[in-house]
Amino acid sequence: MSLKDKVALITGASRGIGKAIAMELALMGSSIAFISKNPLQVEQTEKMLQNLGVRTKGYALDISEISQLKKTIDDILKEFGQIDFLINNAGKTEDRLLLRMSEADWDSVMNINLKASFFMIKFVGKHFLSRNYGKIINISSISGLTGIPGQANYAASKAGLIGLTKTVAKELGPRGITCNAICPGFIETDMTQHLPLERKEKILKEIPLGRFGKAEEVAKLAVFLLGPGGDYITGQCFIIDGGLLA
Amino acid sequence: MAEKKSIEERVKNIIVEQLGVNPEQVTPKARFIEDLGADSLDTVELVMAFEEEFNVEVPDEEAEKLQTVGDVIRYIEENLEEES
Numbered sequence A: 001m002s003l004k005d006k007v008a009l010i011t012g013a014s015r016g017i018g019k020a021i022a023m024e025l026a027l028m029g030s031s032i033a034f035i036s037k038n039p040l041q042v043e044q045t046e047k048m049l050q051n052l053g054v055r056t057k058g059y060a061l062d063i064s065e066i067s068q069l070k071k072t073i074d075d076i077l078k079e080f081g082q083i084d085f086l087i088n089n090a091g092k093t094e095d096r097l098l099l100r101m102s103e104a105d106w107d108s109v110m111n112i113n114l115k116a117s118f119f120m121i122k123f124v125g126k127h128f129l130s131r132n133y134g135k136i137i138n139i140s141s142i143s144g145l146t147g148i149p150g151q152a153n154y155a156a157s158k159a160g161l162i163g164l165t166k167t168v169a170k171e172l173g174p175r176g177i178t179c180n181a182i183c184p185g186f187i188e189t190d191m192t193q194h195l196p197l198e199r200k201e202k203i204l205k206e207i208p209l210g211r212f213g214k215a216e217e218v219a220k221l222a223v224f225l226l227g228p229g230g231d232y233i234t235g236q237c238f239i240i241d242g243g244l245l246a
Numbered sequence B: 001m002a003e004k005k006s007i008e009e010r011v012k013n014i015i016v017e018q019l020g021v022n023p024e025q026v027t028p029k030a031r032f033i034e035d036l037g038a039d040s041l042d043t044v045e046l047v048m049a050f051e052e053e054f055n056v057e058v059p060d061e062e063a064e065k066l067q068t069v070g071d072v073i074r075y076i077e078e079n080l081e082e083e084s
């Protein structure tokens, strides 16, 4: 499979799952535009992708700065000429018992995970509309399907992404634009690295496959959906969790 | 230089091209959805085309109010700054 003439825009591509998606797409030949927060990480990821021989450019931006997003997307369109794939991957947790959760905890997680994804879709969606083509993937989470104690804000944001995904699929489907969500379980990234050991062991016991997933495994699912295999799939939510929710 | 077309003509051309309707149908009173057969996404695309043609930015809340050909011509006449 080759995705050589495609341009992907990925948020949060400098670490973890987003980086793995960028690498897998680069291996298929896609050009990669990405937005992450930390300028140093952006530079490093850009170099790494360049070494794979694809066209790439990273943009250092906090995606919760909505007013800057549109300008950045305009810059990307100028630079790359088109966008074919949008992957809303950037996300954060701010776990706390809901009875102790502050307004700031709630807002920051909602703004990055849900609000920024909405505006990414809105801004890139106009471009997709003008081309009658586009594939959108929102990285949700099993937390948004089952709820996880300590993640009231995160679970709500990820459940929100699923509602958003389905609405986008229905609104933009008539123009050949697809939108799906991926709900990973526990994946080995910085996000899960700091889980307390006992908690980790407890979770592992509940996962039928007996291990955390790898970022590359999530990336391969994303690439499948972005490739021809995903052409007739829209509005769906794909769980990749080693059987945790089975 | 080619003779400058009026705003009305340019608006009409865009509508004819985007919606594939006959020029005679595109009267100022014509409503995009009810009379010209546009769906709601067509109206979004139309506004994008007007924005590009006239180099204006139409805020979402204004875009929603542009329901007839005349609404658009009026809006552009009022908001056009470029082109002296």
Ligand SMILES: NC(=O)c1ccc[n+]([C@@H]2O[C@H](COP(=O)([O-])OP(=O)(O)OC[C@H]3O[C@@H](n4cnc5c(N)ncnc54)[C@H](OP(=O)(O)O)[C@@H]3O)[C@@H](O)[C@H]2O)c1
Pocket (backbone or CB within 6 Å): A011, A012, A013, A014, A015, A016, A017, A018, A035, A036, A037, A038, A039, A041, A061, A062, A063, A064, A089, A090, A091, A092, A112, A139, A140, A141, A142, A183, A184, A185, A186, A187, A188, A189, A190, A191, A192
């Ligand atoms: N890991 C899991 O087990 C798991 C499970 C389910 C769902 N997910 C979801 O998968 C996605 C990726 O998670 P991950 O585990 O790969 O996380 P990660 O390793 O913590 O990486 C997060 C990425 O998002 C970027 N980012 C965070 N906040 C941002 C902001 N405000 N503006 C721009 N970029 C921002 C980070 O950029 P910087 O490097 O610049 O900070 C980084 O590249 C998230 O949406 C997460 O909720 C993860």
